[in-house]
Amino acid sequence: MSQSAQSDTRVIEVNALARVEGEGALYLRVHDGAIADLKFRIYEPPRFFEALLEGRDFRDAPDITARICGICPMAYILSACQAMEAAAGVSVTGPLRDLRRLAYCGEWIQSHVLHVFLLHAPDFLGYDDSIQLSRDHPEVVKKALKLKKLGNQVLEVIGGRAVHPVNFRVGGLHCVPRRSAIEGLTDDLERGLETAIELTRFTAGLAFPGFDDDYLSVSLRHADEYAIHEGRIAGSDGLDIPVSEFETHFDEEHKAHSNALYGVRKGSRGPYLVGPVARYNNNQRQLSPLARELAAEIGLGETVTNPFRSIQVRMVETVYAVEEALRLVRGYRAPEAPAVEAMPRSARGSGCTEAPRGICFHRYDLDPDGRIQAARIVPPTSQNQRQIERDLRGVVERHMSLPDDELRWVCEQAIRNYDPCISCATHFLKLTVERV
Amino acid sequence: MASRRPKLAVWKFSSCDGCQLSLLDCEDELLALAESVEIAYFLEASRAEIAGPYDISLVEGSITTPQEAERIRRVRAQSRALITIGACATTGGIQALKNLRPLDELVNTVYAHRDYIESLATSTPVLDHVRVDFELHGCPINKHQLLEVLNATLNGRRPTVPAYSQCIECKLAATVCVMVAEGKPCLGPVTQAGCGNLCPACDRGCFACFGPVETPNTSALSERLKALGMDARSLQHYYRLFTNNAPAFREASKAHESVSPE
Numbered sequence: 122m123s124q125s126a127q128s129d130t131r132v133i134e135v136n137a138l139a140r141v142e143g144e145g146a147l148y149l150r151v152h153d154g155a156i157a158d159l160k161f162r163i164y165e166p167p168r169f170f171e172a173l174l175e176g177r178d179f180r181d182a183p184d185i186t187a188r189i190c191g192i193c194p195m196a197y198i199l200s201a202c203q204a205m206e207a208a209a210g211v212s213v214t215g216p217l218r219d220l221r222r223l224a225y226c227g228e229w230i231q232s233h234v235l236h237v238f239l240l241h242a243p244d245f246l247g248y249d250d251s252i253q254l255s256r257d258h259p260e261v262v263k264k265a266l267k268l269k270k271l272g273n274q275v276l277e278v279i280g281g282r283a284v285h286p287v288n289f290r291v292g293g294l295h296c297v298p299r300r301s302a303i304e305g306l307t308d309d310l311e312r313g314l315e316t317a318i319e320l321t322r323f324t325a326g327l328a329f330p331g332f333d334d335d336y337l338s339v340s341l342r343h344a345d346e347y348a349i350h351e352g353r354i355a356g357s358d359g360l361d362i363p364v365s366e367f368e369t370h371f372d373e374e375h376k377a378h379s380n381a382l383y384g385v386r387k388g389s390r391g392p393y394l395v396g397p398v399a400r401y402n403n404n405q406r407q408l409s410p411l412a413r414e415l416a417a418e419i420g421l422g423e424t425v426t427n428p429f430r431s432i433q434v435r436m437v438e439t440v441y442a443v444e445e446a447l448r449l450v451r452g453y454r455a456p457e458a459p460a461v462e463a464m465p466r467s468a469r470g471s472g473c474t475e476a477p478r479g480i481c482f483h484r485y486d487l488d489p490d491g492r493i494q495a496a497r498i499v500p501p502t503s504q505n506q507r508q509i510e511r512d513l514r515g516v517v518e519r520h521m522s523l524p525d526d527e528l529r530w531v532c533e534q535a536i537r538n539y540d541p542c543i544s545c546a547t548h549f550l551k552l553t554v555e556r557v
Numbered sequence: 558m559a560s561r562r563p564k565l566a567v568w569k570f571s572s573c574d575g576c577q578l579s580l581l582d583c584e585d586e587l588l589a590l591a592e593s594v595e596i597a598y599f600l601e602a603s604r605a606e607i608a609g610p611y612d613i614s615l616v617e618g619s620i621t622t623p624q625e626a627e628r629i630r631r632v633r634a635q636s637r638a639l640i641t642i643g644a645c646a647t648t649g650g651i652q653a654l655k656n657l658r659p660l661d662e663l664v665n666t667v668y669a670h671r672d673y674i675e676s677l678a679t680s681t682p683v684l685d686h687v688r689v690d691f692e693l694h695g696c697p698i699n700k701h702q703l704l705e706v707l708n709a710t711l712n713g714r715r716p717t718v719p720a721y722s723q724c725i726e727c728k729l730a731a732t733v734c735v736m737v738a739e740g741k742p743c744l745g746p747v748t749q750a751g752c753g754n755l756c757p758a759c760d761r762g763c764f765a766c767f768g769p770v771e772t773p774n775t776s777a778l779s780e781r782l783k784a785l786g787m788d789a790r791s792l793q794h795y796y797r798l799f800t801n802n803a804p805a806f807r808e809a810s811k812a813h814e815s816v817s818p819e
Contacts, residue, residue, distance in 0.1 A: 173652070285696060
């Protein structure tokens with residue numbers, strides 16, 4: 122321990138967190154061996170998206186909200202599309218729905234592999250970054266980059282480009298992708314599946330810092346499939362509600378030290394968990410046999426209680442996403458029309474999809490001309506923020522005896538368990554929403 | 558004898574992270590790039606920080622807080638070449654829509670506690686604050702253009718990035734004009750090329766992710782868009798997307814201001 126004899130207070134600060142998307146910081150003060158203060162602070166500047174959307178046409182929301190996050194634009198695009206479709210009273214089914222799911226698989230693959238190998242794995246193996254990791258494990262990093270590229274390829278084939286794709290719209294797509302382009306993904310996906318399996322096994326050899334919590338897992342759930350882009354909202358406490366009731370059951374608190382709101386479950390005011398571990402805990406029985414077998418092989422049980430194992434869950438989900446993409450490509454039927462027509466009307470619409478980091482909720486109130494009167498967006502990282510702080514407390518208590526620099530690193534690693542997308546989390550939302 | 562590798566730094570201001578992600582999206586080139594330059598500061602990718610000065614700084618994001626206005630000066634002071642990447646850094650980004658409304662109104666619309674928030678009244682491009690050596694446009698940038706700019710800068714030459722309009726890209730790719738053939742609104746005639754002809758190829762009009770060309774004739778295009786049936790508000794909103802604060806688009810949208818009560 123590095124503390125001096127005169128002082129029994131240790132202060133650990135990380136002023137700019139690395140390997141996260143956005144700007145975050147950590148402040149920890151330990152006094153007499155106990156945590157006196159702990160804050161996970163998001164200082165990414167606010168960009169006021171909800172206010173900027175006011176007065177815009179309902180069809181503008183997908184492209185504008187995509188710009189909240191360059192890592193998971195599909196999550197924003199599709200949540201916004203679904204909310205507008207709900208408001209218009211139309212639904213997107215059949216081949217168009219399949220194409221959306223396929224694109225979403227692409228986003229999961231690129232985002233998960235980016236996080237696991239470029240951002241998180243270096244923590245487990247004691248490297249500052251993946252460039253260092255690649256010097257000792259060149260094949261692993263090369264394979265990961267190739268798999269990540271495959272996710273981007275899927276997005277490009279359907280959406281035109283990977284970051285802020287252009288082909289999605291309320292009601293469906295602007296144009297139907299060429300059949301040959303969709304079918305052209307088959308070989309790469311087959312090879313990608315092999316790579317994904319191999320990289321998943323790589324995570325079996327990692328050492329996981331000790332810490333467990335009894336999480337309240339919240340995710341989408343769908344009757345027929347492992348929920349990705351559609352479903353009801355389910356909680357491990359038995360909650361089962363349609364997306365439109367999200368705001369009845371979940372709330373957000375605004376605190377001085379962070380530029381993002383804190384998600385809480387109404388009633389208990391307690392934290393809850395969204396993201397890969399929550400999805401796995403709620404829906405793992407709906408994963409493919411291969412993904413479930415691999416999960417068991419690398420040491421995951423029916424429920425995951427150690428957040429450091431989220432890196433493994435991401436890889437299991439990656440295997441599933443590649444398999445699912447392959448299934449959708451093989452069964453591809455071209456939609457008859459690129460979109461269903463959504464006519465504006467005065468209504469409220471909600472949408473929710475499983476961003477790689479957890480549920481991303483949108484709600485819009487529209488006037489009779491389809492102009493947005495009010496918008497509310499609840500991204501995954503602000504929902505996880507409170508749980509991140511609770512994890513950090515637990516991790517610090519368990520690892521208090523570590524020297525400062527090692528304790529700091531394990532705290533950073535614990536934050537990166539959440540793949541926090543801080544750019545997403547920062548656009549403040551009203552605590553109470555008034556309806557006009 | 559091996560010379561010292563040039564030091565590369567990547568800085569983030571108000572943005573979505575998508576443009577710096579474009580660097581990590583260079584899957585085939587990333588490891589080679591890491592060998593030819595020393596990645597000295599890239600917070601999204603590494604916890605290692607090597608002190609400046611830096612040979613090349615890539616700057617993503619716009620300036621929206623007093624701290625950012627301060628920080629960009631420090632970045633400039635430490636950088637030999639400062640290259641801005643993306644619509645936020647080069648024009649102020651989508652969040653520059655805030656420039657059109659009083660800050661308090663925005664804050665009160667979205668916040669519970671006004672006093673927790675520190676924000677400037679405007680979102681502005683980096684060029685409004687410090688000297689910039691090269692601006693790379695796009696929302697997001699095109700990763701091939703990014704590699705070209707890095708390559709050129711490392712080799713002391715001007716980057717080859719087309720300055721012509723989106724229309725030329727459509728002609729080069731033999732893409733049928735969506736405005737002429739289908740009467741769809743398109744900003745292609747006034748928008749800089751660079752995305753790779755994406756929207757018209759998807760049967761959609763361009764919505765100006767790459768910002769205005771050098772000498773855009775927006776008034777002629779606005780007349781054409783009106784003739785296609787676009788009302789004044791839709792026309793105004795069309796210019797008010799990711800590069801709304803680029804002077805040419807700001808002026809073009811203001812021409813339709815009186816009809817909008819916003």
